Amino acid sequence: MRPFPLKNTIVLILIILCIIACNSPAKISGKLEDTEKNDTKIYLIEPGSLKEVAASFFGKVLDSAVINSDGSFEFHNLPESEETVLLELAIKQPGKSPKYLQTGDPSKANYMPVIWQSGVPLKITAKTDEFQKSFSIEQPSEINKALLDLRDMKQKAYQAYLAGKQWQIEDGSQLLEKEHAILQYQKKLINFADSTQYLMPAMLALRWVSPEKDYERVPEFLVSQCNKWKEKQPGHPWVEQLCKVSEPSNLPVLVGDVFPNLRLPMITKDTISLKEQLGDKLTIIDLWASWCAPCRKENRNILAPIWEEYHEKGLQIIGYGLESDESAWRAAVERDGANRWLQASDLQGDDAPFLKKIRVRTIPANFILDDRGIVIAKNVHGRDLIDLVENYIQRKQPRKSQ
Incomplete structure (x- = not known):
């Protein structure tokens, strides 16, 4: 038997290595900055449904990697799918589950979603302590650019409206x-x-x-x-x-829906049909409670002045109290001057039938109805509510003949 030439052996090995490399699945890899601990781990998670996206403790862990001393990492166990797949990269938090995601302040979020397409590698860079905020992809696809744009917009909006805010909500005032x-x-x-x-x-x-x-x-x-x-x-x-x-x-009653024509037990012991009490131009269905500080403030500072100014011009207000104590309810109505408009309650507390029928759980809340009972706005409060009522009723006033 003639020996196989060494040159041919080398060529054969190179061909085999090429075949292996060409058929190896593309990977997700990257490098993290500021990695202080050698045992820092990063996980690759696949949400199994919409509700599992950006949610702690859900999804399937596909792979994990220990961050190397130079900050590098690689994932190889990736989905083999012709469709694009949303995956989440998450830095393991001390004492937490691998699937724990920090979903509060986005500047501290330890995870970032990416779109994976089979056969297309992803190369990531990020800082360990500001993972989502600093996350970047080398030459991202258009859909991954959209994710990064969303991330940037979220960060900016959080800083503009929520970061550093301290509301006094123990008593409900803010x-x-x-x-x-x-x-x-x-x-x-x-x-x-x-x-x-x-x-x-x-x-x-x-x-x-x-x-x-x-x-x-x-x-x-x-x-x-x-x-x-x-x-x-x-x-x-x-x-x-x-x-x-x-x-x-x-869902709660939506803007554009006709508000249900329900019968309500009144503070006067009568029962009314909501539809029969609609204002000629506008009706506010106000959901409140005697124990709700912002509700009480709204009664005195917003609803009472609106009532005085616009009731004779076509405004109706129907208050519904989430109450179980009739005496406390009646006292609040009197103290706030809210006895000038209609007041109703089933006096069943959290089991209030009215709120269940319109599928609302949170107060204060309101629905603004036109003269046909169609919801034109919801949950408008303070100065915004005054402006809405004023502008709407002015538009509905008949023009004087010249």
């Missing part, structure tokens, strides 16, 4: 101010989701709007996203999940 700031922050994320052409960045924005999955104050956003994506990407499992959550039975 609850509405806090809610207003949160809503301004959320609106930036909502605008991104409404404008982006990419599904997964939109779904991440949706989850960042409320990591707690509480959309009671912005249910219209869920509905608009469902309508947008079931047209653009029908059949996608995350779209189906979103649209299930967006079913009317799961």
